[in-house]
Amino acid sequence: MKPVAPGRRAHVFHNGLWGAWIYDVEKIDQPSQTMTFSKGGFQEGRGGGMGTQPFFVEGAQEALDSPAEWWIDPELGYIHLYPNASTPPSLLILPIHETIVSISKPVKNVTFENIVFMHTTDGLMEEFTVPEAGDWSVRQTGAVQLEGVVESAFHHCSWIRVGGNCLFINGSSSDISITNSEFLLPGSSGVVVVGFTSYANTSSFMSYPSNIAISGSLFEGIGVLGKQTSALFVSVACNVSITNSVLYSGPRAGININDGFCGGHQITKSVIFDWVRETQDHGPINTWYRQMYVDPLNPKMATSPQWFRIAQNAILNGPSSNRDLGNLFPAVDNDDGSAMYWIAKNLMIYGGGKNYLGNDKVWDSNLIVFPGRWSHDPCLTAWRGANEVYSNNTCITPDTDQPVYFDASLSGSTCIFNYSDPDIAKYLPHTHSNTYHTPTGLFFSGCNSNITLADLQKVGEEIGSKSVKGYVLEDLLVHAMWLLLG
Numbered sequence: 001m002k003p004v005a006p007g008r009r010a011h012v013f014h015n016g017l018w019g020a021w022i023y024d025v026e027k028i029d030q031p032s033q034t035m036t037f038s039k040g041g042f043q044e045g046r047g048g049g050m051g052t053q054p055f056f057v058e059g060a061q062e063a064l065d066s067p068a069e070w071w072i073d074p075e076l077g078y079i080h081l082y083p084n085a086s087t088p089p090s091l092l093i094l095p096i097h098e099t100i101v102s103i104s105k106p107v108k109n110v111t112f113e114n115i116v117f118m119h120t121t122d123g124l125m126e127e128f129t130v131p132e133a134g135d136w137s138v139r140q141t142g143a144v145q146l147e148g149v150v151e152s153a154f155h156h157c158s159w160i161r162v163g164g165n166c167l168f169i170n171g172s173s174s175d176i177s178i179t180n181s182e183f184l185l186p187g188s189s190g191v192v193v194v195g196f197t198s199y200a201n202t203s204s205f206m207s208y209p210s211n212i213a214i215s216g217s218l219f220e221g222i223g224v225l226g227k228q229t230s231a232l233f234v235s236v237a238c239n240v241s242i243t244n245s246v247l248y249s250g251p252r253a254g255i256n257i258n259d260g261f262c263g264g265h266q267i268t269k270s271v272i273f274d275w276v277r278e279t280q281d282h283g284p285i286n287t288w289y290r291q292m293y294v295d296p297l298n299p300k301m302a303t304s305p306q307w308f309r310i311a312q313n314a315i316l317n318g319p320s321s322n323r324d325l326g327n328l329f330p331a332v333d334n335d336d337g338s339a340m341y342w343i344a345k346n347l348m349i350y351g352g353g354k355n356y357l358g359n360d361k362v363w364d365s366n367l368i369v370f371p372g373r374w375s376h377d378p379c380l381t382a383w384r385g386a387n388e389v390y391s392n393n394t395c396i397t398p399d400t401d402q403p404v405y406f407d408a409s410l411s412g413s414t415c416i417f418n419y420s421d422p423d424i425a426k427y428l429p430h431t432h433s434n435t436y437h438t439p440t441g442l443f444f445s446g447c448n449s450n451i452t453l454a455d456l457q458k459v460g461e462e463i464g465s466k467s468v469k470g471y472v473l474e475d476l477l478v479h480a481m482w483l484l485l486g
Helices: 453-458 473-485
Strands: 009-013 020-029 034-040 055-058 070-073 078-081 101-103 111-113 116-118 144-147 149-155 158-160 167-170 174-179 182-184 191-194 210-215 218-220 232-235 238-243 246-248 255-257 266-268 271-273 285-287 298-302 308-311 314-316 332-334 339-344 347-349 353-356 359-364 367-369 380-383 386-391 394-396 404-407 430-432 435-438 466-469
Touching: 009 034, 144 149, 191 210, 232 238, 332 339, 347 473, 367 473, 380 386
Parallel strands: 101 144, 111 149, 116 158, 144 167, 149 174, 158 182, 167 191, 174 210, 182 218, 191 232, 210 238, 218 246, 232 255, 238 266, 246 271, 255 285, 266 308, 271 314, 285 332, 308 339, 314 347, 332 353, 339 359, 347 367, 353 380, 359 386, 367 394, 380 404, 386 430, 394 435, 435 466
Antiparallel strands: 009 020, 009 055, 020 034, 070 078
16 A cells, blocks of 8 residues: 555545545555545544445545646645636635634624625534534534624625535524525535533533524525535524525535424524435434433423424425435424424425424424425324324325325334324324325325225314315415415
8 A cells, every 4th residue: 555645535425324424545555446544534423334335535636637626735835726718817715714703702792794704724624523412513613603692693794615614603602693694605514503511511511502593594505515514503502593594405404403402493484495415314404302401400300492493484305316215305304302393384395294203293284295206205204203293284195195104113114003092192193184185086094004084084083184186286386375475
C-alpha cells in the first residue's frame, strides 16, 4: 500500500442508508482495491456496516479531469484548477472560517437585517456531538452561532453556499424570529436548534432553546456535503415553529424532530417537497421519541411534551433513488415512540401517515393522494400506538383496495388486529368519518385483509366512513384548496 497525499476524503453511505460518514483516506491498496481510513465515521449517530452502498472520494489529484474541478496540494500550497469556458476565472473564493458570527454570551435585542452570509468551511472532520436518542450527530456550530441570545431577529437575511450549518441556535437562546430569509445550498443543515440535558452531557444542569419562530423563508438544496441533514433540525428544545415557508431538495428529511423533549413545535402552512433524495426509511417530516425526560425540579416525575402540530401543509413525497429497498416512505413519519402529534388539514401527495409505537396521535381532515406511488404505502400505517385517532380523512389509493394498515404487534413481523379484544384494540387507532377512494370501491384492512369496512363498523370503528370507487380530479383540487387556504 502506498501513502496517500493529505486532503483526500471518502464520503460513504452506510448500509442502513440513514445518512453518510466522511473519512480521511490514509492509504489505498490498488491490487485489492481497498482503502484504509485514518479518521471519521462520527458524522451520523446511528449507522450500519459497509458493503456495496454508494461512496465517492474527493481531494484526489487523479480525479482532476473535468472543467470547473480543482485540487489543493496541501504540502506545497498550490491550487490546481481545471478552468471552464469562462477562463481565466475572475474570482476564486477560499473560505478559511467555519463561523462568521458567534454570540456566546447572554445578549438581548440583536437584529440582523439584509445580511448575506457566504462561503464558510464545512467542519465535517471536526468534533460532532450526539444531542439525544435520535439518529443524529451534529456539528455544534454554523455560519452564524447563537448561545444565550434572547429577543432577537433575522429579517431578509441569506445564507448562500456555506460549507456547514447555516444558523445554529443552542443553549438558553429564546424568542428568536427568522423571517423572509433564505437558506441556499448549504453543505449541511439550514437551521439547527439544539439544547442539552444533564444526563446527555454529564453536567448538573440543562439548557435549551425555546420560542424559535421561522416564517416566510426559503430552504433549497440542503446537504450538499453532509447527508444526515435537514432544512430544520430540532433536539431538546421547546416551541419551535415554521410557517408560510417553502422547503425543498435534500438528501434526508426536510424537517427532523429528534426527540419529545418539551414539545410544542408547529409546522404549518408550508410547502415541503423533494426530500429523502439520497437516503431511505423516512419522509419529508421525520420524528422520534426514544426516551423519557424528567422534571428537573422533581426527578421522580416524568414529563409529558406539549402537543406537536402539523397542519395545513402541502407535502409532496419523493422520488428517491432508494425506493426499491422495501422501506416505508410516508409523508409524515412518526417513528420510534413519537407522541402527542396533531396532524390535520394537510395535503399529502405520494405518501401518507405512519406511526411506529408511541401514543396520542390524531390524523384528522387530511387529503392523502396516491400514497403508494413509491413503495406501496397505504393512507396510514400504524403499529401499536395507544390513544390514537384517524378521522375525517380522504384518501385516494388507485392501486389497492387496502387503504390502511393497522397492527398491534411490536415488530410488525406478525399481524395482530382485533378490535373485539379490548387488550388489542387499545393499541389500534380509533377511526371514523373517513372517505376511501379505491379502484373497485371496496375496502379491506391491511394486516388482516379479510376485514371489510362493514366488519369494522360492527365493532364501533369507521362509523360514518365510506368507500367509493375512483375519484373526480376536480373534486380533489377543490378539496386541496379548502385545506390549504381555509
